[in-house]
Amino acid sequence: MAAKHSKNVNEWVKQLSDDDMPVFSGTVSSVTDAVNSERTSASDVARIVLKDASLTTRLLKVSNSFHFNPTKQQINTVSRAVMVIGFDQVRALTLSMVLVDNLGKGQNRQKLVEEMGMAFHAATQAQELAVKVKAKNPEDIFVATLLSRLGQMAFWAFADESADALQAALDSGVTETDAESEILGFPLISLTRGLSKSWSLGELLDDYVNGRSTDTRTTFINYGNALAGAAAQGWDSDETETVIREMAETLNIKTADLKDMAFANARKAKEVTKLYGSYEASREIPQPYLPLIDDDDIEHDESELVAGDRAAEPEQESTEPAPIFPEADNDYLMSVMEEIATTVQDKASLGIVLEMVLEGVYRGVGTDRAMFAILNPERTHLSCKYVLGDAEDTLTTALKIDIRKQENVFHQIISTKKARLISGDPKNLGGTLSRDTLSLLGTPPYIVMPAIVRNKVIGVFMADRNASGRDISQQDFLAFQQFCQQANMGLTFLAMQG
Numbered sequence: 001m002a003a004k005h006s007k008n009v010n011e012w013v014k015q016l017s018d019d020d021m022p023v024f025s026g027t028v029s030s031v032t033d034a035v036n037s038e039r040t041s042a043s044d045v046a047r048i049v050l051k052d053a054s055l056t057t058r059l060l061k062v063s064n065s066f067h068f069n070p071t072k073q074q075i076n077t078v079s080r081a082v083m084v085i086g087f088d089q090v091r092a093l094t095l096s097m098v099l100v101d102n103l104g105k106g107q108n109r110q111k112l113v114e115e116m117g118m119a120f121h122a123a124t125q126a127q128e129l130a131v132k133v134k135a136k137n138p139e140d141i142f143v144a145t146l147l148s149r150l151g152q153m154a155f156w157a158f159a160d161e162s163a164d165a166l167q168a169a170l171d172s173g174v175t176e177t178d179a180e181s182e183i184l185g186f187p188l189i190s191l192t193r194g195l196s197k198s199w200s201l202g203e204l205l206d207d208y209v210n211g212r213s214t215d216t217r218t219t220f221i222n223y224g225n226a227l228a229g230a231a232a233q234g235w236d237s238d239e240t241e242t243v244i245r246e247m248a249e250t251l252n253i254k255t256a257d258l259k260d261m262a263f264a265n266a267r268k269a270k271e272v273t274k275l276y277g278s279y280e281a282s283r284e285i286p287q288p289y290l291p292l293i294d295d296d297d298i299e300h301d302e303s304e305l306v307a308g309d310r311a312a313e314p315e316q317e318s319t320e321p322a323p324i325f326p327e328a329d330n331d332y333l334m335s336v337m338e339e340i341a342t343t344v345q346d347k348a349s350l351g352i353v354l355e356m357v358l359e360g361v362y363r364g365v366g367t368d369r370a371m372f373a374i375l376n377p378e379r380t381h382l383s384c385k386y387v388l389g390d391a392e393d394t395l396t397t398a399l400k401i402d403i404r405k406q407e408n409v410f411h412q413i414i415s416t417k418k419a420r421l422i423s424g425d426p427k428n429l430g431g432t433l434s435r436d437t438l439s440l441l442g443t444p445p446y447i448v449m450p451a452i453v454r455n456k457v458i459g460v461f462m463a464d465r466n467a468s469g470r471d472i473s474q475q476d477f478l479a480f481q482q483f484c485q486q487a488n489m490g491l492t493f494l495a496m497q498g
Contacts, residue, residue, distance in 0.1 A: 007160070009186050013194040020158040024102040025199045031091050045090055046078035046359060047388050053326065055101075056363075059093055062275045067268070068093070073342070076335045077363075079355040083348060088139035095143055096120075096276045103157045104278075111167065112156040117284025118228050119146050119153060120276070124269035125262065126224025130217065132261065133251060141217050144205040145224045151191030155184075223247055227262060235263070235288040263288040325389075325468045326363045333364030333479060337486050344490045347497055354451075355386055357461060357487040362388045365447075365480045367463040368470075371395060372451065374459040375414070380404050382460060390467040391440075399440050407432045410448070414457045419449040419481040421472065442466035447477050449484035453491045461487070 007015070017025050030048045050056050056078065063069055063081040068089065075081045082090050103112060123146040130138035156163065162183055169179035180187045193209040195201065208218040227247070230240040244262060248255040266288055273282035340356050354372050361370040369389035373382040384399035403411040409431035413420050423429055424445040433444075446464045450457045461484050465472055 009190050009194045012155075012191050013198050016154050016158065016195065017198060021102045021154065024098050025195075027098045028095055029200055031094050045082055045087060045094075046355060047392055049078050049090075049094055050359070050362065050388055055094070055097055058097055058277060059090070062093055062097075063090075065275055067272055067275065074335075074339065076332065076339045077356050077359040079352060079359050080339055080343060083343065083352055086139070088137060092139045092143050093276075096146060099146070099153075100277045100281075103153055109280075111163075112153065113278070113280040114284050115149060115153045115156055116278060116281035117273070118232065119149050120273040120278075120281055121231070121266065121269045121285045122146075122148070122221075122224035122228035124224075124272060125227045125265045126220040128261065128265045128268070129223055129247075129251070130220045132253075135217055135220060137217075140202070140204055141220045141224075144202060144208060144217075145221045147192070147196070147201055147205055148208055148221055148225060149188075149192065150195055150201075151188040151193075154195070155188055155191060231262075231266065231286045235266075235286060325368045325465070325470070326366045328366035328476060328479065329364055330479060333360055333483055336360035336364055337483065340487060340490045344494045344497075347494070350491065350494060351386075353487070353490060353494060357484070358386055358388045360483055360487075361461065361463050361480060364483065365463060365476055367447075368465045368467040370461070370463045372459055372461055373399065373401065375457065382410060385459065395440060399437075401437050402434065405432070409433055410460065413448050413460060414450055417450050417452060417457060419447070419477070419484065421474070421477040422446045422448060445472045447472060447480045449481055450488075451484070451491065452488045453495045 027048065031045065049059055059078065060075060060081065063075045063085055064072075066072075068085055069075065071084075073084050075084055078090070100116070103116065123142045126145040127138045127142035130141045135141065159166075166179055166183045169183055170176065174182070177187045177189075189209060196205050196209055204215055204217055204221075207213070207215045208221045212218070226243050227240075230237065230243040233239050244259050245255055247253075248258040251258070253261075266285060270282045270285045270287065273285065336356065336359065340353060340360070343353060343356060358370040358372060361367060367389065369387065369391065371387040371392075372385050374385045375382060380403065382399075382401040382403060384395045387395050401410050402408070403414060405411060406415075409420070409422055409429065412431050422444045424443060429444065441464070443466065444464070446462055446466075449461045451459045451461055461480075463480060
């Protein structure tokens with residue numbers, strides 16, 4: 001069997017990074033950096049997710065599902081999701097959904113969904129085993145296991161003419177590693193290794209793909225992959241029985257108990273994979289017993305028979321190009337008000353509440369940008385503390401507004417403790433703005449509301465539609481003002497709690 005490879009590993013990594021999966025590589029890096037940073041906040045993760053309207057909607061839907069939120073606490077903002085289900089779980093959800101999106105339009109469809117089904121099954125088995133034995137950070141184990149066959153998934157999604165040759169070799173009975181090495185010139189785990197290094201996918205995955213055992217949690221990745229691979233041969237196969245027996249002995253769990261657990265995990269993996277947005281992959285996860293057919297399953301099966309697989313997959317609807325900037329949504333605004341009240345009762349940090357306010361303004365009022373600028377102790381300057389939306393990185397590092405002059409618009413807003421719609425007409429501006437401020441914020445209109453705690457201004461909430469050029473109506477301003485007034489009441493209550 002002659003080698004037919006046309007690209008080496010480095011060329012594949014470059015192609016995937018630059019052409020095929022740039023969104024995934026960028027998102028995984030941003031989310032990982034945010035979660036691992038010692039200075040991270042809910043808004044750091046929220047702003048990454050909020051850049052994609054479809055991803056935001058799906059993440060919140062999944063965060064409210066029983067699998068991830070059994071307490072049934074209503075979650076309306078990404079900031080609240082981080083608080084309720086944790087940074088690590090939000091990271092796992094985000095990366096899983098982005099992975100599904102990036103591979104969703106790949107080629108070699110059947111082989112790709114088989115790989116994705118295997119990956120999600122293995123990841124669920126590994127995570128639940130980690131939870132069972134109380135290993136640390138089981139969500140990290142889920143992500144690392146999910147990505148442990150990223151090379152295989154990426155290859156089948158974006159393969160060149162070598163895909164047919166590799167499939168033929170596999171069909172002839174050649175082992176996976178031998179076939180990959182012969183046809184491609186390298187085993188696909190080498191591609192996973194290259195992507196892990198290039199995209200900084202984490203130390204746990206790096207340890208696993210490089211065969212290091214410095215982190216004992218790589219054992220769970222091995223278990224998950226072994227169990228998912230064996231189950232693909234049948235739950236009653238000798239291979240599956242052997243894997244379960246060996247795992248039970250190693251983990252000091254009764255074989256019957258571990259088998260029941262593995263069965264339950266397979267069912268969970270199927271449902272969770274649907275939640276992540278891939279019905280195709282969920283059907284590739286072997287079930288130990290024929291599941292009961294419910295109305296939801298019947299509905300999907302019928303639609304697939306009529307219109308084909310892709311019509312039955314809700315992710316195809318959710319991944320349609322969405323507007324870059326959110327539209328006003330009063331119902332959402334009301335739900336966030338209720339959520340803030342609940343969060344305040346839970347004695348959350350001031351930062352979490354401020355971040356939720358910004359998310360409410362951004363998505364509820366429908367702005368291009370929402371920010372909170374804090375007053376310095378001397379009350380002479382406003383500095384940007386949190387931003388969601390357009391140009392957040394620039395504003396958090398560079399925006400500093402001098403408010404010492406009485407004619408300054410922000411000085412007047414803080415002094416009067418009243419909200420203002422700052423006009424885009426220089427004649428009706430109602431005060432002055434420095435060139436530096438205008439350079440960073442862009443030209444008005446802006447909507448601004450003082451953030452007041454115990455009758456003292458601590459900063460300002462501000463929003464605009466500068467990037468999209470959309471108008472800000474009096475109705476938009478009123479909604480913003482009323483929402484921020486409720487937020488100020490929550491902030492005051494939180495401060496009084498100590």
